[in-house]
Amino acid sequence: MLHKKTKHYFFSAISNIVSAIILISIVIATYLIAYHRISYLAKLRSLSLVEAYDKQTERLATSFSIVDFFTNKSKTHLIVYNYGFREIGISKVLVDNSTASFLILNPITGNEVRAMEKGLYEVIIFGVPSTRLVLILDNGVVYEVNV
Structure with missing residues (x-):
């Protein structure tokens, strides 16, 4: 037991x-x-x-401001100031939903540039928008200007 x-x-x-x-x-x-x-x-x-x-x-x-905006015959002029510490390139410009040719000029030298460093630049767009203008940057950022 x-x-x-x-x-x-x-x-x-x-x-x-x-x-x-x-x-x-x-x-x-x-x-x-x-x-x-x-x-x-x-x-x-x-x-x-x-x-x-x-x-x-x-x-x-990559931020910038549009300082001035005016048209001259068949061209649109944008005076742009780049605040960034990096170069910004514009890959495409749309004028009223259609692609337009453009030039980026250094206003001091008058030379064409591919990308905008920090400072003031002139963007000449070959077209006059009636409703809107769209800038598409190289990095994919989209800026829209309503006219």
């Missing part, structure tokens, strides 16, 4: 140890999943903040 009780206590102890190990493993697994999820969300948030900062910096680096 003593042998049966010892056997019972032995299996009961093993059962309790197995239950404790399972419970500890569940707690550790929950902790690891929560830690991984929190670190992932924190990393995602920091990446989105960095990405937003990069986009804001890119926008500031």
Whole structure:
């Protein structure tokens, strides 16, 4: 009879140890999943903040203002000031939804340039818009001028 009780206590102890190990493993697994999820969300948030900062910096680096806008016969003249610290190139100009030819001139030297550095430039567009003028920059930024 003593042998049966010892056997019972032995299996009961093993059962309790197995239950404790399972419970500890569940707690550790929950902790690891929560830690991984929190670190992932924190990393995602920091990446989105960095990405937003990069986009804001890119926008500031490629911003410019149209200082003056006038037409002369069949040409439209834009006087543009580039505030950015990077060169900006114009890839396409749309005059009333159709593509138009254009020149970018340095007003000081009068020479044609491909890209605008920081400073004042004249953009001559061969066409006169009746409703709108769209400038598409090399980096994909779109500027629209409503007439």
